[in-house]
């Protein structure tokens with residue numbers, strides 16, 4: 621979500637287009653639900669693109685080989701520690717084109733704005749962020765669905781903007797500096813015009829409410845409550 625919020629303030633045109641899609645499909649009288657997902661291809665493309673652009677586990681999880689092997693002419697003895705360079709896979713220009721390093725959700729849409737599958741090697745994900753093979757992330761469906769509903773609800777309710785100084789000048793933004801914990805890669809939000817608590821920087825101009833802290837959690841609560849109440853007995 622940090623990387624996504626950073627992408628929104630760095631690319632306000634992407635944010636506006638997602639909000640236009642939400643306004644057309646969902647409208648202003650209700651919050652988005654999971655049932656809207658098939659009709660929100662641009663939003664789904666944003667989820668894929670933020671996972672591709674900034675994989676939070678860029679070297680996945682370490683594995684060891686269970687037997688001697690050969691790879692590209694190199695001998696790999698049993699017990700070798702292997703790390704997958706997911707960052708490189710996600711930024712491979714032969715898959716994603718010369719603009720692979722840019723945040724561009726459109727790469728997951730066709731000329732009509734309909735969703736297209738990512739490269740075959742990524743299965744239907746469009747990126748390698750969840751790893752590969754039998755030990756790929758088992759939580760990816762939960763993660764994808766959660767990101768979708770959080771992002772849809774946040775953009776339905778609010779607009780993410782850069783912090784401004786006393787003179788109204790926007791803070792500089794930096795999408796290239798990371799906080800590297802050795803495993804997980806965080807956005808360096810202090811240098812990017814976002815405060816330590818991202819959610820306080822979002823302008824809630826799209827809602828009548830003047831909620832500040834915790835508004836995402838509140839909207840999620842409303843969302844779950846409505847979905848639950850709509851269920852058939």
Ligand code: HEM
Nearest residue numbers: 676677680681749750751752755756757758759760762763
């Ligand atoms: C955006 C969110 C997530 C990302 C980017 C992510 C990424 C990953 C990656 C890269 C791996 C290692 C795959 C490999 O070694 O090739 C992994 C493994 C795993 N993930 Fe996730 N994950 C996410 C969310 C979740 C969630 C929500 C759950 C559980 C509810 C989960 C559970 C697991 C488990 C149990 C493994 C180990 C699988 C195994 O070793 O067989 N992950 N994840």
